[in-house]
Amino acid sequence: MPIDEYDLAVIGGGLAGKVAALRAAELGERTVLVEAGPRDKYPANSRYTGGVFHIAFQDIHANPEELTKAVLQATGGFADKQLAAALAETAGRAMDWLGDHGARIGLGGDLGFMRNMLEPYSLREPGFPNHWPDKGADRLLDELERRILDNGGTVIWDTRARRLVMDGRRCVGVEVTGQDGAPRTIMASSVLLADGGFQGNPDLVRRYISPKPGALCTRGAGTGLGEGLQMAEEAGAALAALDRFYGHVQCAEAVNNNLLWPYPILDIVASAAVVVGPDGRRFTDEGLGGVSLANAIARLEDPLSSFVVMDEHIWDTLGRDFLLPPNPTIEERGAKVIRARSVAELAAVTGLHAQNLAMTLEQHNAAISSGDAGCLDIPRTNSGSTLGRAPSPISTDSLVAVRLAAGITYTMGGIVTDPDGQVVHRDGDTMPGLYAAGATTAGLEGGPVSGYVGGLAKALIFGLRAAEHAAAGATEPSTFAVATGK
DSSP states (O other): OOOEEEEEEEEOSSHHHHHHHHHHHHOOOOOOEEEESSSTOOOOOHHSSOOOOTTEEEEETOOOOOOHHHHHHTTTTTOOOOHHHHHHHHHHHHHHHHTTOOOOOOOOSGGGGSSSESSOOSSSOTTTTSSTTSHHHHHHHHHHHHHHHTTOOOOOOEEEEEEEEEEETTTEEEEEEEEEEOOOEEEEEEEOOOOOSSSOOOOHHHTTTOOGGGEEEEEEEEOSSSSHHHHHHHBBBBOOOOEEEEEEEEEGGTTTTTTGGGOOOHHHHHSSSSEEESOOOOOOGGGOOOHHHHHHHHSSSTOOOOEEEHHHHHHHGGGSSSSSSHHHHHHHTTOOOOEESHHHHHHHHOOOOOHHHHHHHHHHHHHHHHHGGGGGSSSSOOOSSSTOOOOOOOOOOOOOEEEEEEEEEOOOOOEEEEETTEEBBBBBBEEEEEEEEEBBOOOBBBBBBOOOOOOOHHHHHHHHHHHHHHHHOOOOOBBOOOOSSS
């Protein structure tokens, strides 16, 4: 079996992997990046992204204390405080480093969290694949790869990592298989797992996220198979918080119609109106925003059985709000928007339970009128998300409904790491030579409110930190107490 030797082997060619590989190479490390996809435009969430760098919808250059507070608030206190602090304190430096290494960054929108967005801007036209080719994220991945090679690094395509090579608890390499099926061993002082989440693995999605993975809208590359976290678990690594994902509320037709994902999304109208199951009852707190709503929809026995119910006023105002609004785009692109002049008429068309739906709308309007939305059977908060709104009254003589789907981009949980990206063993000690970064890691996002912090920022910052720690030659294990549960 052929054997190669490096200082750092990086598994995964998304943003976290390429940042880590470039940083290590420029620090003088013999670095190899292994990517499962083909050389030319391999699919990756980091390529398809809108390119907005933010931390919990805050400017990434904000004061670190403010950013740490925002992370903890966005996750309802779920995020590990040490990881949140590391994210916040490194954010500005990491963003500046990226700008110095090929990223074109500009003000991509009127909202504060869009101050650092990759140019040329994405999110300017709906539907896949029109939104990403030759846009900022696509160009950035190509530029990072060019710089890795210019700094003496190696990139291997069409090759999958299969198993970590361990010497006790120390990782000393990784076994890989190329397109020809021939096994190969890469020996390395350190291995960094950066192959993304497990959103593309139906078995893992069924186990942790949704009873029906096929009923979810894959609003990204779908290439994250969870292989890195499975290899790490086999080697003894701790895993945590695997039951949440980052995504948005999509119309049901987006599951099979590429023109309807990744945008437009229905987060804003869903947070202001009511989201009901087939029994006509609410099943979650709409005020937590679209990411939380998408997770709740995915957990339904039938993830394609829910509707957002609003009125024409909400649809004609909030439905036209934000970038790439759903009104009128989803209808123009094949989604069914149902209109009715009474609850009974709407129930007859949608199959929703008429009596329950009437009661749901009555209670919703009464709660708004009284100013006490917390009195509902499922109390609702004012929106905890930038992509949300406070509840709006719903007129029952001009109803509008859209069947919903959960759009899944990346899973939030995974391998437990310390603030430098070192993987943590099940007993709490770090595992020398083994690192992880990006969507394959746990500790910052998820929890009961499905708290979202920002996938690009997380990938950039911890890819950078892990490479720098590995290059510094730190090899002794340390103990890291992680706050998230398994």
